[in-house]
Amino acid sequence: MTVVDREQIEGLRAIRAFLKVRTSYDVLPLSYRLIVFDTALLVKKSLNILIQCGIVSAPLWDSKTSTFAGLLTVSDYINVIQYYWQNPDALAQIDQFKLNSLREVERAIGVNTIETVSIHPLRPLYEACTRMLQSRARRIPLVDVDDETQREMVVSLVTQYRILKFVSVNVKETQMLKKPLRDLHVGSYTNLAIAHMETPVMDVIHMLVKKNISCVPILDSQGTVLNVFEAVDVIALIKGGDYEKLNLSAGKALELRSEDFPGIYTCTINDRLDTIFDTIRKSRVHRLIIIDEAKQLKGVLSLSDILDYTLNSSLGDDGSQ
Ligand code: ADP
Structure with missing residues (x-):
């Protein structure tokens, strides 16, 4: 084994150890905004809000049941596009689609439904990473339970990018990855x-x-x-x-x-x-x-x-x- 090989392994070990002792809370900045969409929002309005806010996904909230309703991502819009492509005459109906219609759209075109994977913000980052890799999600909502009401609360979400950036800022051993x-x-x-x-x-x-x-x-x-x-x-x-x-x-x-x-x-x-x-x-x-x-x-x-x-x-x- 060469020095480069040994250093590479040491670097990877350091990153893994770091991800096991840090949680998603550690990644969140002190102050941040969280944009959550009500599932009664029209799909076309949600698009404009994403563009205005410069974001590409948002957790969904069902205000009827006061529960977290999954994560809205670009894949959901792609599903609407596919639905439109298969049913071009349904434009008037598509125009009235609300976010809570998306599951039916997804069922109609036979694809996976809205991402529902989530993680508690105090779980190790390592676990957030493995969950994302297993589900092929690029971001994961952080969901906690309110002590008083026992209701779910969406705290924020973390992306693969945020985690890798957090690693690059905090783990100096990334500099050992020289292969x-x-x-x-x-x-x-x-x-x-x-x-x-x-x-x-x-x-x-x-x-x-x-x-x-x-x-x-x-x-x-x-x-x-x-x-x-x-x-x-x-x-x-x-x-x-x-x-x-x-x-x-x-x-x-x-x-x-x-x-x-x-x-x-x-x-x-x-x-x-x-x-x-x-x-x-x-x-x-x-x-x-x-x-x-x-x-x-x-x-x-x-x-x-x-x-x-x-x-x-x-x-x-x-x-x-
Ligand atoms: P991420 O999940 O990080 O957003 P992608 O969805 O782009 O990344 O990639 C998922 C997997 O597909 C990765 O292993 C990536 O290397 C591979 N991949 C990405 N883009 C292409 C492409 N255009 N053709 C073939 N494979 C790709």
């Missing part, structure tokens, strides 16, 4: 879902659903990466309940992005997790697109890939974690 990506089993390199500027955006949305992924790289005819269509891009696409824009090409759809779109992040297989954690610390990265010197697509490194590697990769010959 290049090419020597690690992390990320996806084969059977990549890709599209071109002229691909109909609906084809791209179908790819997101079929593969349960959150991004599709957009390439030119030479395989050079030009952009990335992200699942969150559908929010701008159906803003205000207007479904006409679903007929656009991927390239045109990307022009609807807000001015402050931060851009896409790339890396190469020679990059190491120490520098990737640095990038996570400094910027709101949602994934890294792996390219070569000629900007040709090589792979995708998602936050869930990084989290999975950090938590679950083997640490030695005995296979122990």
Whole structure:
């Protein structure tokens, strides 16, 4: 075993130990806002609120029963889009959809329903991470029970990004992760879902659903990466309940992005997790697109890939974690 190997293992051990002694409460800032949607809200209104607030998901609250009703995410809007695509004549009905109709929509198109996984904010972060990895959720609501009323309360939610950023800020041993990506089993390199500027955006949305992924790289005819269509891009696409824009090409759809779109992040297989954690610390990265010197697509490194590697990769010959 080389020094680099040993340090990599030590770095991973330190991160795992850290995640086991910290809780979701530790990740939350002292002061924060929480936007919760009543399930009686119209779907099209919820879209506008997300856009105005610059967020992409919200916990749902059923005020009839005073209970937490799951987490509304971009996948739910994608389900509405699919429903529309299968039932284009139902536009008037879709226009009146409330958030509590989403379960019926999901049943009608035969997909998974709204994410209901949650965690108590005092449970170790490690557990929040494993729950997200198991359910493939990218964020998890923190749900507590009020001592006096015994009612559920949604405290906040944590995302994979927030947790990885918290690690990058607080665990100096991330600097020991010096093995290049090419020597690690992390990320996806084969059977990549890709599209071109002229691909109909609906084809791209179908790819997101079929593969349960959150991004599709957009390439030119030479395989050079030009952009990335992200699942969150559908929010701008159906803003205000207007479904006409679903007929656009991927390239045109990307022009609807807000001015402050931060851009896409790339890396190469020679990059190491120490520098990737640095990038996570400094910027709101949602994934890294792996390219070569000629900007040709090589792979995708998602936050869930990084989290999975950090938590679950083997640490030695005995296979122990
Ligand atoms: P996350 O769960 O972090 O948001 P994704 O949903 O994008 O990430 O990724 C889920 C899994 O699918 C990851 O293992 C990732 O490497 C892989 N993946 C992401 N995008 C693509 C793609 N366009 N083609 C193939 N696999 C992908």
